[in-house]
Structure formats: C-alpha cells, structure tokens
Amino acid sequence: MADFLGSVWWMIVSLGVLVTFHEFGHYWVARRCGVKVLRFSVGFGKPLWSRRDRHGTEFAIAAIPLGGYVKMLDEREAEVPIGERARAFNNKTVWQRIAIVAAGPIANLVLCIALLWAMFVIGRQDYSPSVGRASGMAASAGFAAGDRLLAVDGRSVDTWAEASMALTTAAMDRQDAHVLVRDVLDNERTRVLPLSQLPAGFDERQVPVQAGFMWQFWLQPAVIEKVSKDSPAGHLLQPGDLVLAIDGQRVDSADRVYPLIQALGQRGGPGMLEVERAGERLALEVTPQPAKGPDGKPRWLIGVEFPTGQAAAYDARQQYGVLAALPAAVRETGKLASDSLGMMRRMLTGHASLKNVSGPITIARVANASAERGVDWFLYFLALLSLSLCIINLLPIPVLDGGHLLYYLIELVKGSPLSERAMATGQFIGLALLAGLMGLAFYNDILGLVL
Template sequence: MSEFIGSVWWLIVSLGVLVTFHEFGHYWVARRCGVKVLRFSVGFGKALWSRRGRDGVEYVIAAIPLGGYVKMLDEREGDVAPADAPRAFNRQTVWKRIAIVIAGPFANLLLCVALFWAMFVIGRPDYAPVVGETSGVAASAGLQRGDTMLAVGDRETPTWSEAQLALIPAALDHRDVEVKVRPQGRTGEVVRTLRLSKLPEHFDERRAVEFIGLTPRHALMPTVVGRVLPGKPAWGVLAEGDRITAIDGDPIASWDAIPTAVQKLGKRGGTAMVEVERKGDRLALEIAPVWARAPNGSYAWVLGMEPAAPAEPPKDAVLRYGPLDAIPAAFRETVHQTSELFAMIGRAFSGRVSVQNTVAGPITIARAANAYAQHGVAWYLSMLALLSLSLGILNLLPIPILDGGHLLYYLIELAKGSPVSERVMAAGQYVGLALIAGLMGLAFYNDIVNNLVR
C-alpha cells in the first residue's frame, strides 16, 4: 500500500472511529433523557449510505469524513407536532441539555482510557532508554554512553519514547529536571540534573532532545563498512560488511566516531591497527590514513570507505501491563496526557512554542496515522487515544458551534435564570464560525508548510 493511499485510509478509519464514539455519546444520553433523535450522521454532505432504524432514527454515512452530527427534534428548527413537543430538545431542562452536550466529549474521554488500556495490554514495542552519545547539557550533567534512564522527574521511563516525551515538556519550559539513571555495568542508581534552563531561548521544539545533547543507543549509525573506495588506504585491507570495533586501540561505538579517530591518527602519523569483525572472526588490520578530499569537499585525513545503509534496529523493550494493572495505568496516562495537552495550549498562547508545530491539519494527521499503523496495533491505538483526547478537549472549548459553546450558553442560563436570547446565539454562531474557520485555515497552512514545502 502506497504512503498516500495508506494515509487516506487510516485518516478515514481514525476519524470514523472518533466521530462515531463522540456522536454516540450525544445520541445515547439524548435518548435516555427522552429527546427524539432524527438523524445520526458520521460525516457531512451527501449520504453514501443511509438506513432508517426501527426507532425511527436515520443512520447516515456521509461523503466528507471530517466530523458528524446528531440531529434532534427542536422547535427552533422547524414545526413540531404537538404530540412530539415534550420530546423536543429545547423543551428539556437545562441540566438535561448540559448532559446531552457534554456526553460527546465525555465519550471521547472514555474511549481514550479504553484505547490506552488496550495498548498497555497488547504491549507497545519500543527501544530501551539507553544513552548512545551525549553532548552539551546532557554531557555537563554527567550522562554517559550506556546509561539507562529509569525516570525523568517523577515519570518512569521504561522505553525511549517515554523518556523523550518526559524530556520535551521540561525542555520547552526551560525547566531543570532530575534524571534517574543506571550506569552501564552497575546495579545501583544515580540521579543527574539536566540544566535545561541553559538551553537556547528559542529552538526547534521538534529537535528538543537533540538540543539537550542526547542521542539514543538505537540511533547510532552502526560501524559497518558499505563500500571501500579504490585507490584509498582501505582498498584491499577492509571489505564490505566489516564491522569496525576499534581504531588505534580506541573503541568505536558508532560511525560518527570514526572521523574523529581517523583525524587523531592522521595527526599522529604512521600506521595503526584497525580492529574489525568479519564473518565471525576478529581481525586487526594495519592501515594509515592519507590527506585527501573528503565527501563534503573539504580536505581531511581519510581511509576511503563509506558506511553501509543502516537497517532499522530491532526493538529491545516493550511497554506492557497485565489486564488489571493496565486499568489504573490507562487512567494515569489519560490524566497525564490531558495535563500535557493543556500545558501545550498554554505554551502556544504564551509564544513559548510555535503554533506551526502545535496545530495539525488532516494531512499531518493522515501521515501520522499511517506511520503509527505501520509500527503495529499498539502504536496505532496510542495515537488514536491521543486524537480522541484532543477531540474531546477541543470540543469543550467555549467557542459557539462547538459543544463547549453550547455548554457556555447553558451555564449562563443557569446563572441568569433564563435562556440566552436568539440574537446573542445568532451572533455567537457567526463568531464561532469565524474562529473555527481561522483555526482550520491555520491547520491547513501548517500542513502545507510542514508537509509540502519542506
């Protein structure tokens, strides 16, 4: 399946699931409150499929899968037979109307918890939170190659993704944070303090971990020779597939360490031993670099070899709980992600993060859904949980035409003792449409900049 087709497919599936649960929340509570439901639609526009149930509700799947709605009997939208008037939405008490409106976002919240529970039970494969290389703030804090990160602040980090998600908010806030690590080859634990307050005032938040100076072990380029250049010192000495383990006695953990070792060897002069693994054998081969033009066009000491194209390393950790332990874990994760989502909204409004990287449109969501789906069921469920949570919170924003806008009207009605006037509601509709149009415009702009221009 091509990336385009896969992205479109998983976008439709994701939005279909989220919208169906959201609208079902409205539908279920409306029916329990005695309101007559006329239509349950997943999507907008022309109906692709429709069926009228025994309960008289028209169930519809429409052509534009970017939302949905539940149409209820309402005297403000048309004539209502006297016998049906008690079942009209507008005739219900304010508390019933509040319950019906809030049921959609609440359904998304419940779905989020259920999805996290399923993700924990299935188990999400990942990489161990082991440090590969350090520099900058991370190196100053004393983090070293081989350290296993056990916790960042008060959040445990059983996988690299968990460590990364814990580090990014602290970096965006320029907040110092303690990291509990287990050094390589030791059983004890030590605490290092990352001075994230020393990070640059403005940096690309998508590269926050890189600015901290952390490179995970699994991201290190393996020291496997892919090609030996004719006429260079490595020609006839090294071979394709050789794994370099040491140069002049210095251990080599990643390909990025080779240029530094070669420059050191060249400045020293003479030959040195390059230790390699070749088809299960360990060899020590004599070699001396030459001063020549490097691939980037500058002159440097070179051996004349290129790295093999790295394959994705196998996952060596998994985030998993038993069915019972996954229940509180799912609730904790939902609470944590809710807190982080509100914090990110606050950072966007305060200017600490760019709205370009905060508000995502359908293209970004589609590509993310496809990418997560390719990594397995658990990864896709985790993304779907976050989308469900975001949809629920977005709908609670006090913007007219959203659930939160209606909720605001009803709270005002409770305070003043009478419904908001039709004039105020009409004005609110226009304001809400303008705000939603602006938000959608920003989302599509970000999609174009982040996915098509770059």
C-alpha cells in the same frame, strides 16, 4: 504515491472511528432522554449510503470524511408538530441537554481508555531512554553513555519518548531538569540538566539533541555491509566485520566511522583499523585514498558501506495482564491529558510555539506512520487522537460542545436561556475562532511539508 494513499486511507479510518464514537455518545444519551434523533451522519455532504431504522432515525455515511453530526428534533431549526414537541431537544431540561452535549466528549474519553487498555494487553514495543552518547550540556552535567533515565522531575519515564517529552516540558518552562538515572555500574543518582540555559528560540522538537543527548537506539553498530574490491579495504575487510576502533579512537556506532576516516586521511599515512570478525579481534593497517566529494572538496575513503535506514530493534515493552491493563490505561490517559492541557496553556502564555498546532495533513502522515509501526502504535495514535478530540470539543468556544455547555451553565445561573441574539453572536465569534485555528493548523502542516 504509496505514502500519500496510505496517509489518506488511515486518516479516513482514524477519523471514521473517532467521529462514530463521538456522535454515538450524543445519540445514545439523546435517545435515553426521549429526544427524537432525525439523522446520525458520519461525514458531511451528500450521503453515499443511508438507511432508516424503526424509530425514524436516518443513519448515513457522507462524502466528506472530516467529521459528523447528530441532527435532533428542535423547534429552533424547524416547525415541530404539537404531538412531538415533548421529544424536541430544546424542550428538555437543562440538565438533560448538558448530558446530551457532554456525552460526545465523554465517549471519546472512554474510547481513549479502551484503546490504551487494548494496547497494553497486546504490549507496546518501544525504545528505552538509554543514553548512547552525551556531549555539550548533558556531558557537563555528568551524563554518560550507558545511563538509563528513570525519572525527570519526579515523573517516571519508561521510554525515550516519555523522557523526551519530560525534558521538553522543563525546557519550555525554562527550568533545570532533575533527572534520576541508573548508570552502567547499576548505581542510581540524580543529575541536574541546566535546560534553563538553552538559548531563546530553541527548537522545541529537538530539546534532547540540543541538550547533548544521543539515544542509544539512534546509534547503529558499525557493522560493514559492503566492501569495494578496488579500495584500500578491499583485501582487508569483509561484510559483517564490526569496526571497533580507528587510529586508536573507539568507534561506538557507524556514524563515527566517517569523521575518523577523514581525520586519518588528513593526518596522512596508514592507521590501524580494529575490527571483530567471527568473535576474533583483528588489527589491520589501512591507508585512506583521496577522492572528490559532491561539493568538489577532497575527502578520504577506505571503500566500505554501512546499512542505512535500518530501524534498531526495540528494547522496551509496556505490557500488562487483562485486569492490570485497565488502571494502567487510566493512568496513561491522565498523563496524556495533563501533557495536552499543559501544552495548550504554554501556547496561550507564549512559553510554547504555535507551531505545535497540527492539522489534517499532519494527522494523516502520523496515522500512516503509526499503522506501519504495528497495531500497538496505531492503537496508541487513535487513543491520543480520541483524547485530543475530547479536550478540543470541551473548549468553551461556541460551535463546539464546550460552547454549548457554557450556554447551559449560564442558563442554570440566570434561570433562563440566553437570547437568540446572544447565542447568534457567540456562534459568529466561535466560527471566527475556529476558522483562525484551522488556518493556523493548515499553515503549520504546509510549512512542515516544505521545510
């Protein structure tokens, strides 16, 4: 319940901030162009709060927090007194109308840069793109534990998320990735990861895993948390012991302990358990005892437990000074825009799954998760959502800002506005496309909850 309420709250906060800035862009430019603004509403439906300023504009917060709008004086919507016709939106020049409509997406773009600037000033904590374990395709390509990825196909990567995105992009394009790494001996070398060999229909959300990568921060140290007294390890091990090896096999993380204990039990007889305790290395003999698992099949236990659900400490930080953070924010905005447009292009051409389209349920869940990770991550989430709102609104779909801009560009070319019939047809098509997109987004959201 707490997660649900948190998700709803942070979605309302997120959309409230982004919609307010978007609509303020329209409002501010409309006022500068001499257009009378009748209402500035954050949310749809019945107003929960409203006030009117000295210019006659009603500012309102409405009951449904899934958008907003700026209502302007317009002869196409209602009769306008003769004395105010010069202040009607439809009577402004085409360039003024273009400026007013484009101002909303531009406001979201500016907000994205401002949020990323604040994030970089504060410093975003993250995990480095360091390999904890390599298997399968990655191991065959020469990757090994301790490698730190520096660049993928010429694009520098500072975090595991950036590295994962770059690898996923190469996989969707069915291309091998040229990866620059720094190994444990501090040597830089380029390795070719044959992502073009991934099977058809691979899971785009799990490309690094399917390629054989286990990031270092995924691997938790095998530090014992609990020891059962009436167990083979009861008189040998202590909480805080770090398991180093089992039966001669090196243990590099807690997830390696269970399969090695099973192998030791199947072999039969005692085995050597090497641990580090208070800086001293100990070799202890232990014999796993048989037990029945939840599925009724036999398994072997030694009576120890490791911490679960414990997040690893961050080992990377992206932080800049107040001035240096601005160009960094602009670069990051360009990178995110390129990734977003690239993903849209791949979905249209069939190179990426339509499962990547997300709706309000996913937005709410990610908003809550980002807020829980800290201010830096929530700012990043808001910036990404603001940029997405900018890009989506600029799509040439009637109903959206991009559709209106398309109408005005056609007006510039032909020298006169489109007919009411043509615009009505466009609006109908736009609504149908938007309804289809929203239906797909909700379908993916619900599927994500069920699976």
